[in-house]
Amino acid sequence: MAIPPFSFLFIIFATLLFPLSYSIPFIVLHGIGDQCSNRGVKTFTEELISYSGVKGYCVEVGNGSWDSWFLPLSEQTNIVCEKVKQMKELEGGYNIVGLSQGNLIGRGVVEFCEGGPPIKNFISLAGPHAGTASVPLCGSGIFCILADSLIKGPVYSDYIQEHLAPSGYLKLPNAIPDYLEKCRFLPVLNNEIPAKRNCTYKERFSSLQNLVLIMGNFLVWILP
Numbered sequence: 001m002a003i004p005p006f007s008f009l010f011i012i013f014a015t016l017l018f019p020l021s022y023s024i025p026f027i028v029l030h031g032i033g034d035q036c037s038n039r040g041v042k043t044f045t046e047e048l049i050s051y052s053g054v055k056g057y058c059v060e061v062g063n064g065s066w067d068s069w070f071l072p073l074s075e076q077t078n079i080v081c082e083k084v085k086q087m088k089e090l091e092g093g094y095n096i097v098g099l100s101q102g103n104l105i106g107r108g109v110v111e112f113c114e115g116g117p118p119i120k121n122f123i124s125l126a127g128p129h130a131g132t133a134s135v136p137l138c139g140s141g142i143f144c145i146l147a148d149s150l151i152k153g154p155v156y157s158d159y160i161q162e163h164l165a166p167s168g169y170l171k172l173p174n175a176i177p178d179y180l181e182k183c184r185f186l187p188v189l190n191n192e193i194p195a196k197r198n199c200t201y202k203e204r205f206s207s208l209q210n211l212v213l214i215m216g217n218f219l220v221w222i223l224p
């Protein structure tokens with residue numbers, strides 16, 4: 001589990017965010033290949049709760065690792081959107097803590113989720129907000145054979161856009177026109193397509209009280 005020393009992160013959380021938002025609950029959105037039941041994310045969430053003294057919840061997408069790889073990010077966003085609407089605990093507003101890919105889902109919820117509870121603050125740990133130029137090979141899990149074969153395919157094809165989550169934020173520097181035209185998630189999220197810019201997304205994103213972006217390649221791909 002490639003989670004950095006907790007103390008470092010918790011000092012950041014405690015000093016930057018939680019004093020501003022005391023008693024506002026938070027949700028954690030984990031990275032690719034991970035799931036809420038994994039020890040790393042579980043410990044991370046628990047430690048944040050005890051360190052900050054506020055309630056926090058890891059929100060799962062489908063069955064976890066598998067869906068984090070294979071469900072398109074727009075669908076992952078819809079799932080989280082529906083879940084946060086059902087959570088009574090969040091009715092008065094909440095904060096989002098994103099890990100890696102989870103940040104794009106979080107920002108999708110900020111921008112696209114109609115009628116969800118208000119999001120106050122967003123803390124992003126190693127979020128690929130401007131896309132990535134390559135997808136890491138999946139590793140040794142049982143589903144990695146499938147993931148790795150998709151990664152090597154034509155990433156902006158309909159098939160891969162529909163079946164490989166990271167293809168939604170793969171921004172290949174040598175294929176920008178293709179990216180703008182066929183990549184289904186990030187260009188919309190970032191309002192990058194001139195003819196389809198939507199000021200509602202911008203308004204929602206800029207209505208956050210605080211946005212904390214923490215850079216670091218240590219968290220870019222958290223794999224179990």
Ligand SMILES: *[C@@H]1O[C@H](CO)[C@@H](O)[C@H](O)[C@H]1NC(C)=O
Pocket residue numbers: 062063066067
């Ligand atoms: C997870 O759910 C998907 C459907 O979204 C299913 O196709 C897949 O087999 C499931 N994987 C595991 C490991 O349960």
Ligand SMILES: *[C@@H]1O[C@H](CO)[C@@H](O)[C@H](O)[C@H]1NC(C)=O
Pocket residue numbers: 112198199200201
């Ligand atoms: C912008 O997005 C909002 C919210 O999803 C939607 O209601 C609206 O129709 C969109 N506007 C344009 C011009 O596409």
